[in-house]
Amino acid sequence: MSEKIYVGVDVGGTTIKVGLCDAEGQLLHTYEGATETDKGTDAILHNIARYARNIVEQSNYGWEQVDGVGVGIAGFLDISKGYVKYSANLYIENTDLKGFLERELGKTIKVNNDANVAALGEAWAGAGRGVAHCVCYTLGTGVGGGIIIDGKIVEGFNSMAGELGHIAIVPDLEAIQCGCGKMGCLETVSSATGIIRMAKDAVARGDRTTLAQVENIMAKDVVDAAKAGDEVAARIVSRAAYYLGKSMAMLSIVLNPQYFIIGGGVSKAGDFLFNQIREVFEKYTQDQAKEGVKIVPATLGNDAGVVGAAGLILRG
Amino acid sequence: MSEKIYVGVDVGGTTIKVGLCDAEGQLLHTYEGATETDKGTDAILHNIARYARNIVEQSNYGWEQVDGVGVGIAGFLDISKGYVKYSANLYIENTDLKGFLERELGKTIKVNNDANVAALGEAWAGAGRGVAHCVCYTLGTGVGGGIIIDGKIVEGFNSMAGELGHIAIVPDLEAIQCGCGKMGCLETVSSATGIIRMAKDAVARGDRTTLAQVENIMAKDVVDAAKAGDEVAARIVSRAAYYLGKSMAMLSIVLNPQYFIIGGGVSKAGDFLFNQIREVFEKYTQDQAKEGVKIVPATLGNDAGVVGAAGLILRG
Known part of the structure; x- marks a missing residue:
């Protein structure tokens, strides 16, 4: 022993x-x-x-x-x-x-x-086992993040590295204010909270969507409606996926990790979400940077x- | 010996x-x-x-x-x-x-x-001596980059990390194609080539600018005209500075370096350029991430x- x-x-x-x-x-x-x-x-x-x-x-x-x-x-x-x-x-x-x-x-x-x-x-021991360079997203109430280079966490000068949810990625014209006080953070569109907000906005605007019948909209309701063919819901999920994919394209040319690992409640949307993220990633990432790079679901859960x-x- | x-x-x-x-x-x-x-x-x-x-x-x-x-x-x-x-x-x-x-x-x-x-x-031996985490930009024909974490170069899975000039940072609506084939890369607006292109576009459009009298516009001409009060030239330099500052805000929440070091021909514009970059950086960077962080000129030159x-x- x-x-x-x-x-x-x-x-x-x-x-x-x-x-x-x-x-x-x-x-x-x-x-x-x-x-x-x-x-x-x-x-x-x-x-x-x-x-x-x-x-x-x-x-x-x-x-x-x-x-x-x-x-x-x-x-x-x-x-x-x-x-x-x-x-x-x-x-x-x-x-x-x-x-x-x-x-x-x-x-x-x-x-x-x-x-x-x-x-x-x-x-270390989940989806990225054996992979030296990983960037991880947790899509929950916010968007959490962590960056692993050569097997180690990147901490940064003020311990603020890896705060991927606060990448200012939404262009000014479409940006709303994040809980952090800044405009256009990734988590304003790609977190559960962001998805719910966009759905509520659509309902309030009077968009034709089955979500209008849902009393207390959760992110899962939006994903389910999108999967069932609701166009308004589909547009919301696509927007969440778009900015995730764009952030990964950007990180590929900054850090060039081998794996992007996505966990958290919203990631349970599965391939419906992942394939949209992959499509955006493909479009915006340079060929040399994306060769062999994978976008995979987290495996360890809680x-x-x-x-x-x-x-x-x-x-x- | x-x-x-x-x-x-x-x-x-x-x-x-x-x-x-x-x-x-x-x-x-x-x-x-x-x-x-x-x-x-x-x-x-x-x-x-x-x-x-x-x-x-x-x-x-x-x-x-x-x-x-x-x-x-x-x-x-x-x-x-x-x-x-x-x-x-x-x-x-x-x-x-x-x-x-x-x-x-x-x-x-x-x-x-x-x-x-x-x-x-x-x-190692220039503007960042003694600083563990630095992100460096070289503003020349293109925008070169390099990331130093814990004193070492971040290479990435495909040796493609640190290609800061190819961060897709210009929103789709305003983006033009980069030499790399992708849309909206930082170097389409913040390199000497990008500055010259914007200046030539302005002249071709018939904008009121002293640059219309310059035969073969160089980036330095645009900076000099901006310093002399030419509004069109000033707008171009501001745009170059804006996307640099935004990219630094983004990198602050991704890597949180202590120093951003800027070298290359365009950096010779000095504080006229640096102060605009700093202003954008201030605006878009979370307080916790920017404490003690500096944007400084490179010192080693060639x-x-x-x-x-x-x-x-x-x-x-």
Whole structure:
């Protein structure tokens, strides 16, 4: 039992998920506990440490086998210091998360943001296994992103690299303001929120669409309507796909990754969405840059967070 | 005299420039010889090897001190193999440049494209000295680019990373076709060629501009007219600056470099151009991503190529 193991912690607003991985990124064991955001920063920090110990205790592995603990957390960080500047959904600010966990757990600690960590999970042990250069998108409420070059997360000078949802890609004339305050961000059109907004706008405008009969429109309703032949819905999904494809064409000439990996709820639209993205990508990407490049679905689902967090120790 | 030295070779269509650097990127000695493109691939290869030997012979250093020879060359490469797939201005194709030079010189050889190499030169020993993450633009006939993360060139899966001039950034409605075959590339508006084209279009359209009196419009004429208050010329320079600034905003949320370094002929427009770029960058870049980020002029001029080529040995 001298095999090394890696603990990955995915800190969400409600639940803290923990995973135990081997050096290949195989998920050996999982654990979940309440975040207890309402009890404040100290409680959250102690819960992270406690759950990290708990998962190892409940497994067949010993604490001495733990080579390190990685943590993924939503918010603005100083990644290299493992410092949380501000996390809106945890109500944490100016907190030395890495320092606390090092003292509490006596192990190597790495901290990164949730989107980068999910990207690393997919690149390390999911759809991108064995691929050195991957760009990952998570299409959910927003558009999350992470960039993996030579197997490692690109962090950037202010820990702000990989924020793909905030690429200003919609031309000024058609741009609306993003939650970040800027105009024309990718997530204004290619997130679930963006798709829902475009659908509601179409209904409010009086466009002829079956979506007018849907009471509380979800992104899935729009995709389903588009698949069923609703032209208004189809135009909305095409627009979401168009800007995703264009962003990938652009990233191909900037970073030239081998794989674009797409996860998150909206990605469940499957080939209906993927093929439209691929078509735009084909059109806008230079031949030399796209040879052998693939746009593929994520494979780890909700496990990407804990697997990627564990991966921070080896690949962070 | 046991200090290690690094030879950098910048292979141009007419001239092969060679530089000798120390481990800090200080240029110790330079040498130049004819490329002799008309004599064919073999002659060019032998000239590269010969000039690399010559520069060391003419210096106070011994061949045994040479830690490696780096080569920058325009064209499509397989960077990791040092293989030239195709170089339009040298009439070279399918050539194992690295293999040839290894046999001929018996040293570590690294090959990369000219734009990446110039970027590394600036990042290593020019405007970006001491800065880990830099994105470099060369505004010349085209728009060249290179990305340095953690001090190293980002190459990409097909050796196509850093081709910043081919970011499809001009919206479809205003886009024209680029030399690469794609629509709306940055270099269609922000290169010398792009500026000249916009100026000629304006004159042909009959716009009221002093440029109508210029016989053979150069980019510098357009910049000078803009500085002198010509509104048509000013609009053209602003457009070139706008898309540069927008591309930097986009790269800030993708890679979040600390420095954007701008070199090449068009960059000589100075603060008149830089301040417009900075204004657009400010407007489109998220606060968290732009803190401490600078847009600065390149400092090495034409030496960036040989210095960066030498740098490939330590930083490639």
